[in-house]
Amino acid sequence: MTNKRKIETPLQRQNRHKAMECVAVLDKLKNDFDIKLDAMGYFYDLCEKVYIKKESIYSKSIKIGTLCLQVPSEIIYALDAVPIRLCNGFHTDDEIGSDFATSKACPLVKATIGEFNSGNFTDKPDIVVSPTTCDQKSKSGAIIESFGYEVYDMEFPRTKESEEAREYWRRSVRRFAKDISLVLNKKLKRGKLKEAIKKVGYAQYLYHQLNELRKEDNPPINGNDMFLLTNAFFFDNIDNWTKAVEKVLEEAKTKLDNNIKKNSVRVVYTGSPPIFPNLKIPMIIEQSDGIIVADETCSSNRMFNDMVSVDEWFLYDMVDSVADRYLKGCTCPIFTKNSDRIRRIIDLVKSHRAEGIVYQAFAGCQVYEMEQRSVLEAMEKEGIPILYLESDYSPSHLGQLTTRVEAFIESLKNRRRKKV
Numbered sequence: 001m002t003n004k005r006k007i008e009t010p011l012q013r014q015n016r017h018k019a020m021e022c023v024a025v026l027d028k029l030k031n032d033f034d035i036k037l038d039a040m041g042y043f044y045d046l047c048e049k050v051y052i053k054k055e056s057i058y059s060k061s062i063k064i065g066t067l068c069l070q071v072p073s074e075i076i077y078a079l080d081a082v083p084i085r086l087c088n089g090f091h092t093d094d095e096i097g098s099d100f101a102t103s104k105a106c107p108l109v110k111a112t113i114g115e116f117n118s119g120n121f122t123d124k125p126d127i128v129v130s131p132t133t134c135d136q137k138s139k140s141g142a143i144i145e146s147f148g149y150e151v152y153d154m155e156f157p158r159t160k161e162s163e164e165a166r167e168y169w170r171r172s173v174r175r176f177a178k179d180i181s182l183v184l185n186k187k188l189k190r191g192k193l194k195e196a197i198k199k200v201g202y203a204q205y206l207y208h209q210l211n212e213l214r215k216e217d218n219p220p221i222n223g224n225d226m227f228l229l230t231n232a233f234f235f236d237n238i239d240n241w242t243k244a245v246e247k248v249l250e251e252a253k254t255k256l257d258n259n260i261k262k263n264s265v266r267v268v269y270t271g272s273p274p275i276f277p278n279l280k281i282p283m284i285i286e287q288s289d290g291i292i293v294a295d296e297t298c299s300s301n302r303m304f305n306d307m308v309s310v311d312e313w314f315l316y317d318m319v320d321s322v323a324d325r326y327l328k329g330c331t332c333p334i335f336t337k338n339s340d341r342i343r344r345i346i347d348l349v350k351s352h353r354a355e356g357i358v359y360q361a362f363a364g365c366q367v368y369e370m371e372q373r374s375v376l377e378a379m380e381k382e383g384i385p386i387l388y389l390e391s392d393y394s395p396s397h398l399g400q401l402t403t404r405v406e407a408f409i410e411s412l413k414n415r416r417r418k419k420v
């Protein structure tokens with residue numbers, strides 16, 4: 001009798017590894033944290049559906065893959081297409097991407113390249129939009145194009161205070177709207193853009209409502225669930241997402257007297273974006289008796305922070321207003337000067353009564369690494385304790401990172417005791 005062993009294809013192996021990463025994090029989210037919201041079940045199921053069962057969300061729509069937060073989703077929705085942000089958090093994809101980018105590159109960028117190389121998407125993008133934000137993102141667009149994808153480069157300025165930068169970006173967004181409407185053979189219409197601005201604005205409003213509750217003594221939602229919920233906005237149908245967040249909000253309001261994390265150390269999280277399933281550092285914080293009460297990252301707060309402010313509801317005024325929202329709201333360290341980021345972190349610490357900050361930079365991300373100096377100096381002046389950590393997507397160094405986070409949380413508890 002022959003012993004027939006099933007040989008796994010590279011794609012099957014990749015899917016198995018990604019499913020394992022996904023399950024491990026979802027299990028922790030469901031079981032390791034004391035604050036529980038039944039309504040979060042929607043988001044846990046959604047991740048299983050997309051990453052494990054590989055069930056498509058948009059089988060019939062035109063999908064515009066975006067490589068960074070800075071691509072205006074309002075314009076995409078107004079053209080009857082759907083944006084899918086393809087910033088990737090899987091270690092499995094990071095390893096594949098290492099063959100195409102230097103191994104010292106940012107894991108987010110490598111993982112994104114890895115996913116494109118394997119083509120193993122649940123919802124494959126029809127066009128990819130690559131804004132020239134950080135250098136690694138800019139270069140990854142060309143690598144992705146070499147795999148056979150249609151990539152549209154969207155120019156982004158490296159300063160944001162000047163009138164020239166504002167006009168440069170407005171022109172870039174106008175051109176984007178025109179070019180994509182030509183590619184899709186759809187006319188950008190005033191009514192549709194107005195509707196899209198309102199739809200995205202409502203999602204932002206819900207996020208703000210939820211974020212307000214995190215200012216309370218008993219935050220009713222933990223930071224890891226917040227990251228999962230906001231990460232889902234990358235790819236979920238916006239109407240389903242808003243309905244699910246309405247339910248989370250409704251339930252969260254009933255949990256304000258839970259007392260579960262009342263004595264936990266309140267932390268603001270900043271730096272390279274946590275993207276599911278890479279919630280390594282946020283998990284360590286909340287498993288070490290910290291609670292993330294706010295964040296300054298492009299995978300969460302920054303997506304929802306600034307709303308489009310329209311003076312005149314005419315088509316071209318709306319396009320310019322959309323452009324302004326994306327430039328003004330961006331606090332990514334790609335800019336030459338980035339005092340807005342420092343201001344926002346301090347505001348978040350004050351408004352959410354945080355006791356300290358955890359700043360994560362992905363190994364290989366020069367801009368977040370370089371900007372830590374000015375952020376650390378500013379926080380020192382304000383008397384706000386801050387922990388700087390460098391990490392990547394690999395499961396190694398977990399012990400070392402945990403020790404550092406635990407020591408930081410302990411030092412914040414001591415500080416609190418001394419104040420009493």
Ligand code: SF4
Nearest residue numbers: 068069133134298332
């Ligand atoms: S870190 Fe900056 S460049 Fe990277 S995805 Fe976020 S906003 Fe874009």
Ligand code: SF4
Nearest residue numbers: 106108134136272365
């Ligand atoms: S973490 Fe750094 S290198 Fe990675 S996408 Fe963001 S800015 Fe670019």
